[in-house]
Structures are given as structure tokens and as C-alpha cells.
Amino acid sequence: MKCLTSKEMTQIDLTAMKDYNMPGDMLMENAGRSIVAQIEPDIVKRDQIVVVAGPGNNGGDGFVVARELYNRGYRVKLIQTVPNEKITGDANKHFTILKKFGVPIVTSMSEAEHELKSATLVIDALFGTGYVGPMHEPIQSYVDLMNQILAPIYSIDVPSGVSEDVDSMTVAVKATKTLIIEAPKVTAYIETTAPYYGEKTIVSIGLPYAAFHSISRTVWLAPQVQTSLMPRQQFGHKGTYGHVLLVGGNVAMPGAVQLSALGAVKSGAGLVSVMTDEATWPYLQLPYEVMRTSVDYIMNKDFLSKYQVIAFGMGLGIDDQKERMLHQLLEQDVPLLIDADGLTLLGRDLRRLEGRNSPTVLTPHPKEFAMLSGHSVAAIKVNPFSVTKSFAKKHGVFLILKGANTIITSPRGEQIVNTTGNSGLSKGGSGDLLSGICSVRMMQDKPLLSSLANGVFLHGAACDFAIKQAYTPYDVTPTDVAGMLGEAFRTFIE
Ligand SMILES: NC(=O)C1=CN([C@@H]2O[C@H](COP(=O)(O)OP(=O)(O)OC[C@H]3O[C@@H](n4cnc5c(N)ncnc54)[C@H](O)[C@@H]3O)[C@@H](O)[C@H]2O)[C@@H](O)CC1
Numbered sequence: 001m002k003c004l005t006s007k008e009m010t011q012i013d014l015t016a017m018k019d020y021n022m023p024g025d026m027l028m029e030n031a032g033r034s035i036v037a038q039i040e041p042d043i044v045k046r047d048q049i050v051v052v053a054g055p056g057n058n059g060g061d062g063f064v065v066a067r068e069l070y071n072r073g074y075r076v077k078l079i080q081t082v083p084n085e086k087i088t089g090d091a092n093k094h095f096t097i098l099k100k101f102g103v104p105i106v107t108s109m110s111e112a113e114h115e116l117k118s119a120t121l122v123i124d125a126l127f128g129t130g131y132v133g134p135m136h137e138p139i140q141s142y143v144d145l146m147n148q149i150l151a152p153i154y155s156i157d158v159p160s161g162v163s164e165d166v167d168s169m170t171v172a173v174k175a176t177k178t179l180i181i182e183a184p185k186v187t188a189y190i191e192t193t194a195p196y197y198g199e200k201t202i203v204s205i206g207l208p209y210a211a212f213h214s215i216s217r218t219v220w221l222a223p224q225v226q227t228s229l230m231p232r233q234q235f236g237h238k239g240t241y242g243h244v245l246l247v248g249g250n251v252a253m254p255g256a257v258q259l260s261a262l263g264a265v266k267s268g269a270g271l272v273s274v275m276t277d278e279a280t281w282p283y284l285q286l287p288y289e290v291m292r293t294s295v296d297y298i299m300n301k302d303f304l305s306k307y308q309v310i311a312f313g314m315g316l317g318i319d320d321q322k323e324r325m326l327h328q329l330l331e332q333d334v335p336l337l338i339d340a341d342g343l344t345l346l347g348r349d350l351r352r353l354e355g356r357n358s359p360t361v362l363t364p365h366p367k368e369f370a371m372l373s374g375h376s377v378a379a380i381k382v383n384p385f386s387v388t389k390s391f392a393k394k395h396g397v398f399l400i401l402k403g404a405n406t407i408i409t410s411p412r413g414e415q416i417v418n419t420t421g422n423s424g425l426s427k428g429g430s431g432d433l434l435s436g437i438c439s440v441r442m443m444q445d446k447p448l449l450s451s452l453a454n455g456v457f458l459h460g461a462a463c464d465f466a467i468k469q470a471y472t473p474y475d476v477t478p479t480d481v482a483g484m485l486g487e488a489f490r491t492f493i494e
């Protein structure tokens, strides 16, 4: 499933109309009817349904919904928020039809307030992808009223007032559910705007699938994992599945590399090795399956060439010797995943990324990404797709920006957004586990961007299973999540 900016969605609507001869009023009819099909199981005839319609095509969708529900015998009122002359084009066609059907229309604010207060369901069709902030009166008062009532609000396509330009946002509808048309918009996954959506449901209006081909932003779902996860092979051996080296851990933080090692052995690695300094070994309790490698080998290029992936930085500590280790690895022709302290060391000189022949994967959380990119954490949170894309392209790296909806970006700027996981992952150690999982998937799944998305998906899905089956977001630990990886894998092989 693709994920789009408002501009991209508008372009696809135009393509459907121009290149595929799909009339705009027909698309609007499709949208309205598909939305009614989604709403109908939730309502009964005695419900009082209020549709709040704006001036554009989102309002047009609202006209179709109001008319269709009215025609099916529901009690429906339409709140018209703008004068007649502001309703034009396809929306006006459906407005005219709606009036012919005799749907009751409310135009005054006082009446609208009364209707909203007695409504049992409100349909928000004020604005969709064409909204540009800020919001002015009287529309702002309609939104304020909607946000005060207790009845559920179903927003059409986008909660009205939500915008990619977060700085221009004033008020927005807090939807109970958003019935997203055809494909989710990026605001559904941005920390500052996602909470307005409530529950998300996609409704198809029959837009041509091919029109979405040029969009290189994808929401990663189970079918994508199923097709890109490398199958286990009947005649495979440990060499088939790859040997990963995890470089990390220090006396103060031995657990980090332990969790990475646990993630790696539970994610299908052929062989897992850990490299740490002499002083740290006594503090490590590694899974039986993990091999130990002396840090002295970091200078030995031939020795390092036996690994298919090297992950660097989990609980490593920061000093000049560790920085030299990173420089040594950056010169090695092997896929490299850099996490945690490794990112801090890399941040001292990003030019070191230049000229690498093998892929480099960086796995920052927003604070680490702020350090690397020079953007503020706030700017990263409101604009995560564009800041990651420009960084990944500029530095030629794969980037995993960790968060509630982790965004994975390739050096070419293709992006994947993950939807698995829950607040149980917001704990120390989750990222270490993720690095272990991703570095193994990197050795097996193709292309590399998909392998990283699979790692992120499995990590989140394992935590979702943990919450469903045994734990809560309060008590679940990264070790518990590792224990649930089997459940996550099982969904793709059964
Ligand atoms: N063919 C299409 O383009 C289709 C569009 N659809 C719907 O149409 C929506 C997009 O339609 P539009 O591009 O008309 O955009 P919207 O309906 O989201 O809003 C644009 C309208 O609102 C006004 N407006 C924008 N910001 C405002 C502000 N701050 N204060 C007051 N007025 C403001 C604009 O002047 C314009 O009249 C989608 O979200 C979707 O719901 C669907 O009907 C499917 C087909």
C-alpha cells in the first residue's frame, strides 16, 4: 500500500480524470458510496447523523454520503458551512442532487450547534487533501463545536484541518475514525498529526492502481513481508543464512550487545559473533549460540571479510579507540549497520561515509538523527519523511528513523513506513534488539530496503504479540519481545 502527500494524491486524482477518463463526479459518487458501506454496519435507523460539509471535493464526498444515507432511510442533516456560491464543480453537482432528494440542510451556527449536540454520529467532510492552513471563522467554530461533542466523529479522507504544513495548523477535527480514500496520506504517520485520525480504515474508490506506480513511499504490511522474507531452504546450511558480527558492549553497558545477539540468534542467522574488549567479556551473558571475537581483529581486513554484515555501536562507549574502530570498519567492503554510540562517533565526521562500496545502514532515534542531520528534534518530528529522504540521498545511506511509525529510507529516496509495534517498545534495549534483527534480515532478504523493513516489522509485530498474549506495554521487556519473534515469523510461514 502506498502512502502519499496531499499533492501526490491530487495528482493521481487528476491522472484518473484526464488519462483514464474517469469523471470527477463519478469518483466522488464512488467515494461517497464506499464510505456509506463502511459506516452502515455501525449505525441504526434511529441514529441522528449529521454531515458537516466544506466547500471543496471533500464536502462533495459528504454530499454523496448524506444523500445516500438519507435515501436508505436514516435520519440525516447536512450542515452547510459556506455560502452556495462557494460550492462549485463536481461538489456542486452533488449538492444540487442532494437538494433534489430533500436532505434537510442547516446553515446557521446556532442550529448547527443544536444539531451537533443531539447527533449520535458526525461525518466530517469539511476539508481533505486541499486544505491549506490556517483556519478562519466561521469554519473554526464548527471544528471547535465538533471537538466538544461526545458523539463519534468519522472523518472523510483526512481529519479536517490536518495538514503536512504543521506550522500552519490551527485547529483540526479529532476523529474517532478516519475513512481514508484509496491510500493513506503521510499525516497519518507523523507524530503531530497521526493522533487526529483515530482508527484508520481505507476505502477504495476505484482509482487505477497503475497511477500509483511512481510513488516510492510504501506502508509495509504483512503481504510485503511474506513476499520478501527469504524462505528457509531444505538443503540450506549455516553458511546459507550468513554470519553476522556484532561489535559493541562495554563494562557499563554490557546488556546492549547481549540484546543485539539475542535478536540476531532469534532472527534466523546462520552464525552470530560478538566482538567486544577484554574487560567486558566477564560481564556478558551471551546466548549459547554466539561466538566470541577479540577486538584485536578489527584491524585485520581478511579476518573481517568472513562476515556478511557487521553491526557496530550498541553499548560500545565513546572514545578515540572506538572511533578508530569505526573508521576501520567503514573502509571494509561489507554491509555495515551503525547504531547508538556508533552514530555518535560517525557524527564527528560524516564525510567518512563517502566512497564506501558496500551499503551503510544508520538506525537513529530522533535525537540521534538531530545530532547527525543538524535539524531540531521538533523539525524532525513534523517533517520526518522529507528530512530523512534528503539525508539518505545526500550521504548515500539507508536510514531507519525509529519511532512509533519507523521510517526506512534508501539512498535513492524510496521510503517505507512501518505500522507494527506499540508503546511497550519505548524502552532501553529495544533498539539494540532491533539492530540484531535487522542485521540478520540484511543477509537474507532482498532488496536491502525490504530486508530492513522486514526487521522493523518483525520487531514491532513480536511486541504486538507479546501484548496480545502475555504482557502489557508496562512490563514487557526487549527480552520478552525477542521471545515472541517466533510468533511474528509464524504469521509468514503458515
Ligand atoms: N477527483 C478528486 O479530486 C476527488 C477528490 N476527492 C475528495 O476531495 C478531497 C480533495 O478535494 P479538494 O482538492 O477540493 O480539497 P478539499 O475539499 O480538501 O478543500 C479545498 C477547498 O477548501 C478551501 N480551503 C482550503 N483551505 C481553507 C481554509 N484554511 N479555510 C477555508 N477554506 C479553505 C479551498 O478553497 C477549496 O474550496 C479529497 O480529500 C477527497 O475527500 C474524492 O471525492 C475522490 C475524487
Ligand SMILES: [K+]
Pocket (backbone or CB within 6 Å): 058, 124, 125, 126, 127, 128, 155, 156, 157, 158, 159, 160
Ligand atoms: K475531512
